[in-house]
Amino acid sequence: MPVSADSSRRTGTSSLDAPPWVAMYHSVGDCSDDPYRITVSPERLDQQLAWLRRRGLRGVCVRDLLAARARGRGQDLVGLTFDDGYADFVEAALPLLQRHGCGATLFVLPGRLGGDNAWDPMGPRKPLLDKQGIRLAAACEGMEVGSHGLTHVDLTKADDSVLRSEIAGSRAALSEVIGAHVDGFCYPYGTLDRRVVDAVRDAGYGYGCAIDPGQLTGPYALPRVHIGENDTALRLLLKHKLHRLRRRPVGAAR
Known part of the structure; x- marks a missing residue:
């Protein structure tokens, strides 16, 4: 996770010179059948959020993280994202986020409202949020709802x-569901290229979340770090150090 102010002074660098730390979650629930490692247990998420707070850090949605950094602030902020819009976000993740005073961005699929993760050939079927669940999440303080495309392709x-349908169409559909502007987009499977990034920008989004975007690093190709059930405090610390070594600062999209 982001270095503390004290460690920044010791190294002579500003934490804002480093790329923003954005954590990527998916489902929160039973991990017993999890071939894609997309699930964390509520107990593990609770421990991870507590670890953040002990280090003087706070999880926020990506919109708030980028806004703070644009103002020269945000050294103590960590982006938290939850992909796919699983129903267990409202049931399990949201109460924990609120308990720890954290916000998050929930990326949903407006073309699969109330459906399941049919794009995963292995593993259990997991229910997705319907309109009511998405609206409930969007109405909570500190929470942001963004698009993950229409159908996860x-x-x-x-x-x-x-x-156009998956990017611009999903934004229009999701805006109608929540009755508000949709600023964030998340690339399904983390796959992107220049054509896709340009389509996200042209559709009016303010940013795009990827996983490992390579040379396309920028506000429309934000790198994220996968967080799973095995990520204890030590593993989180190591992932942060690796993230700082591998990533470049996020400036204008290239």
């Missing part, structure tokens, strides 16, 4: 019509 393989 690899956008780098989509033709122009599908690309």
Whole structure:
């Protein structure tokens, strides 16, 4: 996670010179059948959020993280994201986030409202949030709802019509569901290229979350770090150090 102010002074660097730390979660629940390692137990999430707070850090949605950094602040903020819009976000994750005074960004699929994770060929079927659940999450203080596309497809393989529907169409559909502006987009599977990034920008989003965007690092290709059930305090610390070594600062999109 981001270094403390004390460690920044020791190294002679500003934590704002480093790329923002954005954690990537998915489902919160039973981990017994989890071939893709997308699930953390409520107990583990509770421990991870407590670890953040002990280090003087606070989880926030990506919108608030980027706004704070634009003002030259945010040294103590960590971006928290939850992909796919699983129903267990409201049931299990949201109460823990509120208990620890944290916010988060929830990326949902407005083309699969009330459905399940049919794009995963292995593993258990997990229910997705319906309109009511998404609205409940969006109404909570510190929470942001963003688009994960309409149906969770690899956008780098989509033709122009599908690309518009999945990106611009999902933004319009989600805005209607929550009755508010949608600022964030998350690339399904973390796959992106210049064409896809340009489509996200042209659709009016303010930022895009990826996983490991390579040379496309920028506000429309924000790198994130996967957080799972095995991530204890030590592993979180090591992931942060690796993140700082591998990532470049996020400036203008290239």
